[in-house]
Amino acid sequence: MRIAIVDIIGYLIRDLVNSTDLGNDDQSVQKQVDVFFDILNERTRDLSSYVRTKDLAVLTKLCELPAKFPKQRLDMSKLAVGMLEDKVATVRKNALTLLSQLVITHPYGLMHGGLMGRNDWEEHYDKVSKDLKKMEDIVGKAVENAEAAEDEKSAAEDGVGGEGSDEEGDEDEEDELQAPKKKRKAKPKKQ
Numbered sequence: 001m002r003i004a005i006v007d008i009i010g011y012l013i014r015d016l017v018n019s020t021d022l023g024n025d026d027q028s029v030q031k032q033v034d035v036f037f038d039i040l041n042e043r044t045r046d047l048s049s050y051v052r053t054k055d056l057a058v059l060t061k062l063c064e065l066p067a068k069f070p071k072q073r074l075d076m077s078k079l080a081v082g083m084l085e086d087k088v089a090t091v092r093k094n095a096l097t098l099l100s101q102l103v104i105t106h107p108y109g110l111m112h113g114g115l116m117g118r119n120d121w122e123e124h125y126d127k128v129s130k131d132l133k134k135m136e137d138i139v140g141k142a143v144e145n146a147e148a149a150e151d152e153k154s155a156a157e158d159g160v161g162g163e164g165s166d167e168e169g170d171e172d173e174e175d176e177l178q179a180p181k182k183k184r185k186a187k188p189k190k191q
Contacts, residue, residue, distance in 0.1 A: 002043065002046060002048065002051045003050060003051055003054045006040065006043050006051060006054050006055050006058055007054065007058060009036050009039055009040055009058070010040070010058035010059075010061060010062060012032075012036055013033055013036050013037070013062060013065075014061075014062070014065060016029055016032060016033055016036075017033070017065050017066070017067045018065075033069070033072075034071075034072075037069070037072045037075070040055055040058065040059060041075055041076075041079060043055040044056070044079045044082075044083060049086075049087075049088040049090065049091055052083065052086065052088070052091045052094075053088070053090045053091050053094050056080070056083065056091065056094035056095055056097070056098050057094055057097075059076050059079075059080075059098055060094070060097055060098045060101045063076075063098070063101040063102055063104075063105045064101070064105060068105070068106075068107045070107075073102060073106075076098065076102060077099065077102055079095075080095045080096075080098040080099045080102070081095075081099070083095035084096065084099075
C-alpha cells in the first residue's frame, strides 16, 4: 500500500509540473509540490526496505523532469547520502543511482551560465586565487603592523633593563648546552 502511495505521489508531482510552468510563481502549485516532496522525504525513513527503495526510484525519475526543483534537490542529495549507509543493498544501490542522476541532471546552465568547461573554471580559479592573494597580502601586512606595535608597546613597558637580563639568561642556557660537549671531549678513549 505504501509503495503504491509513493508511486502515486511521484505521478502527481509529474502531472503538476507538466500541467503548469513552475517559473510562474503559482504559489498553490508550489505548495502542493513541496508537500508531496515532504511526504516522499518522510518515506525514506520507512521501516520497509521495499518502500525506501521505491521512494528513491521515484525521486530518481523526478530528476529527469524539465523542472529541476532547486530546494528539493538539496534535500534529495542529503537523503541519498544518508541512505548510502542503509543495511539493505537495494536501498544503497538506489541511493547511488539517485546521486548520480542528481549530478547528471544538475542545471549548471541556470547556476553557472553554461556547461562546465575546464578552461572556464581554471580561468575563474586563477582570477579568484589572485584576488585572494591580494587580500592575504593586505591582511598579512595589517597583522604584521599590529604585532610590531604590540612588540614596541611591550618593550616600552619592560624598559631597557629588562632586555639585558633576558640576554644574560640566553647566554647561561648556551653555556649549559656547551658544557656536556666539553665533558665528552675531556674523557680519554680506552684502547
